[in-house]
Amino acid sequence: MFDYLAKRLATIVPTLIFVSMLIFGLQQLLPGDPAHVLAGEEQDPTVIAYLRTKLHLDEPLPVRYGYWVGGVLKGDLGESIRSQQPVLALVEEKLPVTLELAVMAMIIALVIGIPAGVVSSVGRGRWWDYAANGFALWGLSTPNFWLGILMILLFSVELGWLPASGYVSPFEDLRANLAAMIMPAFVLGNAIAAVLMRHTRSAMLQVLSADYVRTARAKGLSVPVVVIKHALRNALTPIITLGALEFGTLLSGAVLTEQVFTIPGFGKLIVDSVFNRDYSVVQGVVLVTATTYILLNLFADLASFVVNPRLRK
Amino acid sequence: MTFARFFRLLLPCLLLPAVLHAQTLRIGLAEDPDVLDPSLARSFVGRIVFASLCDKLFDIDEKLAIVPQLATSYEWAADGKSLTIKLRSDVVFHDGEKFDGAAVKYNIERHKNLPGSNRRGELAPVSGVDVIDATTVRFNLSSPFSPLLAQLADRAGMMVSPKAAQAEGDKFGTKPVCSGPFRFIERVAQDRMVFERFAQYWNKDAIHFDKVIYTPIVDATVRLANLKAGQLDFIERVAASDVGKLEAEKKFKVAHITEIGYQGITINLAKSELAQKNPLGRDARVREAFELALDRQGLVQVVMDNEATVGNQWVSPTNPYYVKGIPVPKRDIARAKALLKEAGVPNPSFTLVTPTTSEAQRLALVVQAMTREAGFDVKIQSTEFATSLNMADQGQYEAYVLAWSGRADPDGNLFSFYGCKQPLNYPGYCSLETDALLAQSRSARDPVERKKIFEQIAARVLKERGIVYLYHRNWLWAYNPKLTGVRSLPDGLLRVSGLRFAS
Amino acid sequence: MAAVLEAVPPKAPLQAGPWRRAGRRLKRRRGAIAGLVVVLLFIAIAVFAPWLAPYDPIETSWSAIRKAPDAAHWFGTDDIGRDVLSRVLWGTRASLLAGVVSVSISLLLGIPIGLAAGFLGGFVDGLISRIVDAFLACPFLILAIALAAFLGPSLTNAMIAIGVSATPIFVRLTRAQVIDIKVEDYIEAARAVGNSPWRVAFRHVLPNIAAPLIVQSTLAIAAAVIAEASLSFLGLGQQPPSPSWGSMLNTAKDFIDSAPWMAIWPGLSIFLLVLSFNLLGDGLRDALDPRQR
DSSP: OHHHHHHHHHHHHHHHHHHHHHHHHHHHTSSSOHHHHHTTTTOOHHHHHHHHHHTTTTSOHHHHHHHHHHHHHTTOOOBOTTTOOBHHHHHHHHHHHHHHHHHHHHHHHHHHHHHHHHHHHHTTTSHHHHHHHHHHHHHHHSOHHHHHHHHIIIIIIISOOSOSSOOOOTTTOHHHHHHHHHHHHHHHHHHHHHHHHHHHHHHHHHHHTSHHHHHHHHTTOOOOHHHHHHHHHHHHHHHHHHHHHHHHHHHTOOHHHHHHHTOOSHHHHHHHHHHTTOHHHHHHHHHHHHHHHHHHHHHHHHHHHHHOGGGOO | OOHHHHHHHHHHHHHHHHHHTOOEEEEEESSOOOOOOTTTOOOHHHHHHHHHHOOBSEEEOTTSOEEESSEEEEEEOTTSSEEEEEEOSSOBOTTSOBOOHHHHHHHHHHHHHSTTOTTTTTTTTEEEEEEEETTEEEEEESSOOTTHHHHHTTGGGBOOOHHHHHHHGGGGGGSOOOOSSEEEEEEETTTEEEEEEOTTOTTGGGOOOSEEEEEEOOOHHHHHHHHHTTSOSEESSOOHHHHHHHHHHTSSEEEEEEOSSEEEEEEOSSSSTHHHHSHHHHOHHHHHHHHHTOOHHHHHHHHHTTOEEEOSSSSOTTSTTOOTTSOOOOOOHHHHHHHHHHHTOSSOEEEEEEESSHHHHHHHHHHHHHHHTTTOEEEEEEEOHHHHHHHHHHTOOSEEEEEEOOOSSGGGGTHHHHSTTOTTOTTOOOOHHHHHHHHHHHHOOOHHHHHHHHHHHHHHHHHHTSEEEEEEEEEEEEEOTTEEOOOOOTTOOOOOTTOEEOO | OTTTSOOOOOOOOOOSOHHHHHHHHHHHOHHHHHHHHHHHHHHHHHHHHHHHOSSOTTOOOGGGTTOOSOSSOTTOBOTTSOBHHHHHHHHHHHHHHHHHHHHHHHHHHHHHHHHHHHHHOHHHHHHHHHHHHHHHHSOHHHHHHHHHHHHOSSHHHHHHHHHHHHHHHHHHHHHHHHHHHTTSHHHHHHHHHTOOHHHIIIIIIHHHHHHHHHHHHHHHHHHHHHHHHHHHHTTOSSOTTSOOHHHHHHHHGGGTTTOTHHHHHHHHHHHHHHHHHHHHHHHHHHHHOTTOO
16 A cells, blocks of 8 residues: 555656646736736836736746746745735635635535435435435536525525625634525535435445345345445445545635635635736645645545555555 | 712713724625725725725815815915925824825825836826925926826825835735724735724714725625625615616615716727728728717616716716717717718628626627617627737727726826827827827816817817717615715715714 | 546446447436436427527517516516527527537547557556646636636637536546456457557447446536536626527626526526436436446
């Protein structure tokens, strides 16, 4: 296993290099001159010239890449041109928000998805299979932003149960925090619940379709709990793998959901920065989240090793 | 019970009303402001926040007249090349530093010299500031410049603490220290900006809130939902389509304020060779036909739900500088078709670059439909903001839907747009005679004289139609009816002085 | 999106002629049949839109702005007086195209790259895998937004952006399948006989790894439809005046309170189409996985 670990760790470095090149390239190649965007309404040519020099915009791409990577290796992710905050500070500010949203969404996904998958696989073909399937699929099939707006209209405007938007730190006011986060977490968690449900169901069916189980059921006997537990354990591997991947994706910020619910997390920051051509922010934040994703990937693979001895060769 | 004990029990009760009166004003903004440094700031929405944070030398009132704020009075020299300003003596910055003539000098120099400062162009004719004494300064100008007062009633007139500015340099925006009614507490990007009442504010009797919190919420529907759910007390830029229902429900107050800016279509006259390749850019008759094919009232009705005023000049028809001799043209399809025939292009085709905002998209679609009747084939090219700025700057466009937020002095809506080689002159219009007239309008101080000059300018630029002005939008605010003292200022910026919750 | 599309491929023992058996299994899953029927229905709507739509989808009417559904306009009208029903019907084309074309691009790019990585192994495989990992580590929507912004806002560019952003998933899937299969006897036999690697790849390998790819494609179409809606929501997709459900939702979001019908019908259509593709994909996965007889 340590062999495997060493090999995997070795692949992380080139992957990260590619990530940095990818995100850098995508940003810098966007049409439009950031100096113009950042020069605001007045478009003063002196300001534009100053910004072009400050952002090294007149230098060739590889040189700019060099500046950026050099900074990153020293721990300096640059600063937001728009608000002048250091990118690292922005990351620190928004990480807790995105993290909380991701954790809440994952909890909701697990709470809905796994039982739905279990129910669906055990009650195969019966009405609760379809019901569980349907509910999970519904989450997957509705655009996030759409569901979000509808929920705001229903729960905030019409019923007044939940706040329409905004974020309150849990250390300031836990109730307000949860009230504000529950809707976006649900919108996000729903979609993941569907995926988890499918994989739980599929993995459980691998066990539950075994001959002895089918025979028992054909005889009219119900499936013993011990078998269900065994099937569930079989499902753990894909659930962990998938869960880690989804969590990693959530950490990149739920772009549209955050926009609709005005949650100040990574997603909203990245999108706004793309449109404002605030390169450093996009590059820095995506680099951080991509690294986290890759590490989570590694963790998931290792965890699968631990859970499923058959994977060890 | 002894008297002493009685008092000790009573005291907290007496303080209770004070505690209960710790009031917070929560304002919803349509965007997240950029940097909170008056020299570097570049967005409209930032000015709303500055209204609480930074006082200016002057301010404007509902009639766009200049009123004193940090300054008490002003006097032009006879030759118009210097302006003497008297200052208040009781003003203190948020960090305790005294506001005086030296501070004004420092600030003006900072506005002019800080690298990346967006105020340089606004203060270009100011060659220097002399400090006469602690409460008197003299602005020296290289040439007479009447818009100066209007500039000093905006960001160029905002005064920051020299001590803090020197300490922070260009990072000042992360911890601004000004002299306004509220001081900066914290800012979480894209989440909120929190300000607390400044106890030593010179006009503290007009301030009835202890805290102001600005929250940017980009989606207008969500912003309104927040207001309705009671999480906000005031929101700006309500969607025009929501106003009808809001007013019918009578639960919130709505303000309609005609802006000092405009919405229009900018046409490439000579910014690049693209202009000559297209009949719209090439031939003035085609442009006239285009304008005649538009039904401005219809546009206002369909695009803005009637929350706008039709216009055809850079100031609205109610503005004192509006040239009454050139009224808003009525739609005339027959004449439009005749002009096109005369020009030899019965079916001109061009691409209209449109920002991705909801209003601009609607506008483009309606313009497309309206002008089709005269034979125009308008193609809509939806372009993201950043890209469109570049395109306009390089002249890589034929027509462009572009709005302007407006400035108090008409020069602010005129000079940068029609002066040869000026940064906002996207049409590429250039005429030495117009430049001379523009310079004259800046030197003249008498409003009557300026009006005559503006009439001449209007006669020249409007017939070229580098910008086809369409309408002047209404600033739409919605707020908690308990909020009183809301002043409808045409610049669309909420002033916090005088605001209070009626009990 | 990455893990949504990540199908965990079952390791299937290969049998000759599994398709007919799969077809029978598919027929027994009612959810999948329902999904298939709805998908076919939408395809029919897309093809016959010009005849089905009561009005021209881009025809405006100043007097009929934001009218609630009534006899003249079954789905109501939008903010510049266009008939919502007609726009929904015509919009089916854009959404279906967005789904199908994007996934086709992903397949066209992803399968050859995945085959190369799986077959060639070694340095090429390592390089490709690292690049794919890098793509997958970046948030899908960010990639798509950046690409769409780079190419310019239009439906075609949105499809390209989505297709390219989703390619890594197919590369990874294909590669995993190839690695599993290339050690099988009949593949080694085919190589030994002297077939060129490409011939082996396309004639022998591809048909046997088709099953998970088909399943993934169906699910990817569903995700692509949502991605198009998301890009349009941000202003980067279908341009006016052409209708697409995503851009209709983008416009409608400003009028949710005053004209909810503008958003309900396109939203419902997206939901139904995506749901059907998901059901179909689920059914195909169940049918094509021989272990779930």
